[in-house]
Amino acid sequence: MSIQVDVHLRRGAFALEAAFQAGPGLTALFGRSGSGKTTLIDLIAGLARPDRGRIVADGATLVDTAAGVFLPPHRRRVGVVFQDARLFPHLSVRSNLGFGRVFARQPRDPAAFPAVIEMLGIGHLLDRRPEGLSGGERQRVAIGRALLARPRLLLMDEPLAALDEARKAEILPYIERLRDEAGVPIVYVSHAVSEVARLATTVTVLEAGRVAASGPAEAILRRADLVPIHEAEAGALLDMVVEGSDPETGLTRLAGLAGRLLVPGLTRTPGTRLRVRVLPARDVLVATERPRGLSARNVLSGEVAALTVSGSEVSVEINCNGAILAARITAAAVRELGLAPGSPVHAVIKSAAFDPAGIGLLRRPVEI
Known part of the structure; x- marks a missing residue:
């Protein structure tokens, strides 16, 4: 599975001109605030429309402005996990997860539900409601809901930004397992070097709406010149x-x-x-x-x-x-x-x- 992105978008004074490719594993979109990371996520998810460009995921064309193709979000099979889990507060964890299966629009896989529950370690939470969960537990449920929609691509927009250090430490091993076992390419937005260094297979650095560099994490993160604001953290x-x-x-x-x-x-x-x-x-x-x-x-x-x-x-x-x-x-x-x-x-x-x-x-x- 892979994704190819080549898009152009102008919003007022801000211009995004970004092209990159991502294969299996986790591709981190990395850069300072305002560099265009979340805008790029919105374009891939179908929450925004590029002025021109093309997005292809797992061989399916999601956007091709030259050909007049623009699949709406519900037809893209792209899972999105936001900073806040966005769970339904009046439903149990089991019912929240069920919404992922409802929107899959794919033949039901009886093995998917127990496999996702086991991978994310949320079996003991199924009968609880979101208000009784920690921040890390809510995010794990949100990831499970996205996976049960059987996405061809998973987008994660700073999923740990709202968590304290203890909750981040709780959820990071599950994201590592997701990267290695789910078989779904992940595009992961973050400006935290520690997260990117630990999780990323590939790193794409954005600067002022453009791709400054893209490549294996070990090659990109040792370059202090790419994102000067993080210079002291290069390693x-x-x-x-x-x-x-x-x-x-x-x-x-x-x-x-x-x-x-x-x-x-x-x-x-x-x-x-x-x-x-x-x-x-x-x-x-x-x-x-x-x-x-x-x-x-x-x-x-x-x-x-x-x-x-x-x-x-x-x-x-x-x-x-x-x-x-x-x-x-x-x-x-x-x-x-x-x-x-x-x-x-x-x-x-x-x-x-x-x-x-x-x-x-x-x-x-x-x-x-």
Whole structure:
């Protein structure tokens, strides 16, 4: 399943000219407020009409202005999950979920209901009403309702924005499972780097209504130049596997292409595959000799892959056995260290730099 979008829309002084493609997994629309993320979601859902353009989802043409095609929202088979769950307050969870099946307009699949209930962990909520649910539980029910409509595409417009940190932590594992098991492409709007880093397969960055970049999450999120407002949060994504934990130190050992890492204790069993966010790039130290006598627990060896100058600072990409790490240091440090593409270096990272909220599950194998 895939989606192709190429649309143009002008609203007053704002102009949206965006083109991107998304395949299986989760594509994050990422950028600062006012960049056009929600407008793009509205166009895909059929809640707005482009001045010109084309949208194709799973081989079905939803919009083609040149051919005069514009499917109304109820015929698009596009599920939408908003910031607020928008559940019917007078109905039980079971009845709210039933509306998804009513609007599916597809042959009924008896296995769909129990499968969605199990995937989202909401079986114990079926007889309750929305007022008795937490924010995270309401969002899980809203996702279930959208899935039971058997969409060819799922749109999620900042679904965690209204939740506190505890509720976000509750629902993120379910969105990871949705990404990996539902078999439906997801377009996910967010301006939170931690969410995007943990969830996204692909990232499309919007700036002032235009696509500034689009590609694999690990390649996009280490570039501090794409969205300057998030510059301090640029960092690398590494695929790792849990080796074990040390109860005495409270640290968990991870291994991957980049090498071995010690991170704050995780409640993960050995062999679990993880995506680990190294953040921020400014906190990654670069040394030309292997350092000794440091409190930092992690030293990864590699060579400089690229240097990108931005004023007095330089973004350094370090190739650690095929995994790319990001650091951001001063131009003066680059000169004094004599760094250039191909220079052997060591990246030094404190264990405390790893935020457990930025560590998510991976379904694909991890190379070591």
